[in-house]
Amino acid sequence: MISRNILLILILTIAALLRFYQLGHNPPELYVDEVSNGYNAYSILKTAMDEYGNFLPLTFRAFGDYNPALSVYLLVPAIVVFGLNEFAVRFPSALLGTLTVLLTYFLAKKLFEETKYKFSIAHISALLLAISPWHLQFSRYDHEANFMVFFVVLGTTLFLFSKNNYRVLVLSAISFAATLNTYQGAKIWVPVILMALVLIYKKQLLKWKLKLLIPALIVIVGAIPIVTNLQQSTIRARSAGIFEKEEPVKLFISGYLSHFSPNFLFVTPDNIGRHSIPGMGHLYIFELPLILAGIIFAIRSKTPHKKFLFAWLLLAPIPAALATPTPHALRSITFLPIFSILAAIGLVAIITARTSFKFKATLLAGLAIVAAYNMVTYFHLYYKHYPKLKAADWNDGHKEMVEYVDSIKDNYEVIAVSNYYGHPYIFVLFYSKYDPAAYHSQSQDKTKFDKFEFFGASWDKKVAGTALVVRPHWQKPDPPPKYIKEIYDTADTLVFRISEEE
Amino acid sequence: MRYATLLILAIFIISKDLPMSDQCDRATAQTALPVRIFSETTIDGRDQPVLVTRFFHNKVTIMSSELGRCYFNFFDLNFVVNSASLFGLLPWLYFFYRIFLQIPKYPCILAIFIIPAVPLFIAFPQVAYLHKVFAIIGLVLWAKR
Numbered sequence: 001m002i003s004r005n006i007l008l009i010l011i012l013t014i015a016a017l018l019r020f021y022q023l024g025h026n027p028p029e030l031y032v033d034e035v036s037n038g039y040n041a042y043s044i045l046k047t048a049m050d051e052y053g054n055f056l057p058l059t060f061r062a063f064g065d066y067n068p069a070l071s072v073y074l075l076v077p078a079i080v081v082f083g084l085n086e087f088a089v090r091f092p093s094a095l096l097g098t099l100t101v102l103l104t105y106f107l108a109k110k111l112f113e114e115t116k117y118k119f120s121i122a123h124i125s126a127l128l129l130a131i132s133p134w135h136l137q138f139s140r141y142d143h144e145a146n147f148m149v150f151f152v153v154l155g156t157t158l159f160l161f162s163k164n165n166y167r168v169l170v171l172s173a174i175s176f177a178a179t180l181n182t183y184q185g186a187k188i189w190v191p192v193i194l195m196a197l198v199l200i201y202k203k204q205l206l207k208w209k210l211k212l213l214i215p216a217l218i219v220i221v222g223a224i225p226i227v228t229n230l231q232q233s234t235i236r237a238r239s240a241g242i243f244e245k246e247e248p249v250k251l252f253i254s255g256y257l258s259h260f261s262p263n264f265l266f267v268t269p270d271n272i273g274r275h276s277i278p279g280m281g282h283l284y285i286f287e288l289p290l291i292l293a294g295i296i297f298a299i300r301s302k303t304p305h306k307k308f309l310f311a312w313l314l315l316a317p318i319p320a321a322l323a324t325p326t327p328h329a330l331r332s333i334t335f336l337p338i339f340s341i342l343a344a345i346g347l348v349a350i351i352t353a354r355t356s357f358k359f360k361a362t363l364l365a366g367l368a369i370v371a372a373y374n375m376v377t378y379f380h381l382y383y384k385h386y387p388k389l390k391a392a393d394w395n396d397g398h399k400e401m402v403e404y405v406d407s408i409k410d411n412y413e414v415i416a417v418s419n420y421y422g423h424p425y426i427f428v429l430f431y432s433k434y435d436p437a438a439y440h441s442q443s444q445d446k447t448k449f450d451k452f453e454f455f456g457a458s459w460d461k462k463v464a465g466t467a468l469v470v471r472p473h474w475q476k477p478d479p480p481p482k483y484i485k486e487i488y489d490t491a492d493t494l495v496f497r498i499s500e501e502e
Numbered sequence: 503m504r505y506a507t508l509l510i511l512a513i514f515i516i517s518k519d520l521p522m523s524d525q526c527d528r529a530t531a532q533t534a535l536p537v538r539i540f541s542e543t544t545i546d547g548r549d550q551p552v553l554v555t556r557f558f559h560n561k562v563t564i565m566s567s568e569l570g571r572c573y574f575n576f577f578d579l580n581f582v583v584n585s586a587s588l589f590g591l592l593p594w595l596y597f598f599y600r601i602f603l604q605i606p607k608y609p610c611i612l613a614i615f616i617i618p619a620v621p622l623f624i625a626f627p628q629v630a631y632l633h634k635v636f637a638i639i640g641l642v643l644w645a646k647r
Contacts, residue, residue: 253583253588254580254583257578257579257580257583257591258578258579258580260579261574261577261578261579261580262574262577262578263571263574263575263578266570266574267567267570267571267574268571279542279567285570296602296603299603300603373563376558377558377563380558381558384545384546385542385545385546388545389545
């Protein structure tokens with residue numbers, strides 16, 4: 001028992017180390033959405049209002065996509081403790097990512113409680129999730145989808161543990177209600193997974209009779225922020241969804257199937273730089289034979305939960321398939337932690353298979369060598385290649401630009417910043433820790449606040465006095481202005497040129 | 503009635519046009535090799551020991567990854583649908599279910615995994631036909647169930 005607990009603590013330590021090590025530095029800088037969440041949380045902390053001055057909103061307007069609120073509120077304690085910085089903004093995601101590893105242990109143990117290998121499967125599942133490139137990627141930056149994974153795994157685990165305990169069922173309902181307020185995709189994923197749970201475990205549920213109304217009511221209450229802001233809550237779904245595109249059914253089918261592509265999973269990830277590291281898939285290649293063996297073993301096993309295991313596997317790509325582009329690692333994060341559990345089952349199946357010891361030992365030694373090489377390569381690519389290759393995907397250069405501008409802004413009448421890279425105002429607010437109370441009254445016009453102006457293709461001077469102008473590296477006005485600073489990213493690529501103009 | 507339905511499904515599977523796919527084989531992998539080695543070793547920089555750079559970025563691993571990409575294209579379910587139609591997907595999956603789970607024939611399983619690798623090394627362009635064959639066998643196994 002003690003050694004089992006020690007093993008679990010060791011796995012959690014690995015999970016925490018991999019999630020917190022250099023958290024504020026790699027990925028190289030905060031992405032614009034992280035900056036927005038961070039500043040809105042800071043605004044809540046200081047004024048109980050979001051950047052627009054809305055009092056404790058149920059959805060955050062941010063850049064007009066009205067994100068669910070829970071993921072912003074969860075940043076507030078981290079900002080209280082660590083201040084408004086990169087580490088604080090990413091801290092909740094890394095913490096919930098680590099806790100998801102713990103929950104996966106309990107989930108896998110519950111799913112296979114009827115077998116004698118439940119502890120082995122649970123430990124291996126947790127370990128595989130702890131080192132999973134897919135889960136690490138999203139645990140190391142502040143994205144709501146990672147919050148959704150935590151709450152769904154929590155809700156599901158509690159649900160499975162609630163067979164004879166009504167209070168645990170209520171807690172599960174609270175967790176699913178919370179999930180609805182984490183991420184846009186949760187609006188689809190929560191009803192889908194709840195429907196699967198209800199259909200598969202209807203006998204277990206029906207015994208609660210009228211008492212079921214309370215958990216149902218809790219989930220409905222959780223949906224109130226969505227229902228009351230339906231028009232705004234569906235803005236993102238309408239812009240990325242397939243329903244307003246040609247041949248939506250065909251798009252859905254091909255999108256759904258694309259998430260089972262071995263290339264997407266193991267070799268070539270999706271095209272979005274923040275979702276994966278170049279040169280590797282979302283899962284390790286050594287997991288492929290384990291997942292296949294796991295599927296076979298799970299189909300043959302007598303666990304009463306296998307229907308649910310496969311329902312999760314088959315339903316997980318639905319939220320991602322309802323939008324474009326596909327395959328999409330972020331929207332299909334709903335797969336986690338099923339692949340880790342299947343791979344763990346596969347490994348246990350191979351270890352316990354009734355074949356010759358020589359064959360098994362050779363197979364496992366081969367797998368261990370590939371696994372070790374896979375992992376070492378992953379860490380090399382993540383810490384050495386990724387910050388250089390994908391600096392632009394992380395808005396690298398914005399922090400240095402704002403810090404420089406902020407240090408000399410008193411010398412200028414106006415500071416003009418190009419909006420070429422998108423939403424420069426939020427970077428200025430975040431990195432200069434601009435007083436949210438002072439910003440609320442200026443928040444409706446995103447082209448200016450205080451001394452700052454934000455411009456598109458070209459900038460025209462409207463105010464007398466010296467101006468500081470921040471342009472993307474390629475924008476070269478004629479005649480050339482007096483450049484006083486150049487800003488480079490981690491890959492030594494020129495991002496901004498800062499000039500003084502009379 | 504059952505046989506008539508299966509016959510219609512078989513017609514759909516057989517009559518589906520084969521997909522046009524990009525060339526992806528040993529030749530394309532070899533073309534990618536110098537480019538990838540150059541770009542990956544450049545990122546590593548000169549301050550890193552050569553042995554470490556070679557350990558991570560070498561011909562064996564890059565060729566494996568490039569050939570793996572070509573090989574895995576065969577098992578992409580969208581490629582199956584494009585080769586054997588959507589009606590072929592379920593019998594295709596049923597074929598694999600039977601081969602792996604109900605009547606595991608190890609030489610058969612081995613062949614299924616080896617054959618898609620053949621076009622990587624020798625000209626064998628119509629590998630997509632295999633999906634039609636697997637789907638038809640799946641239909642037959644379903645009919646005999």
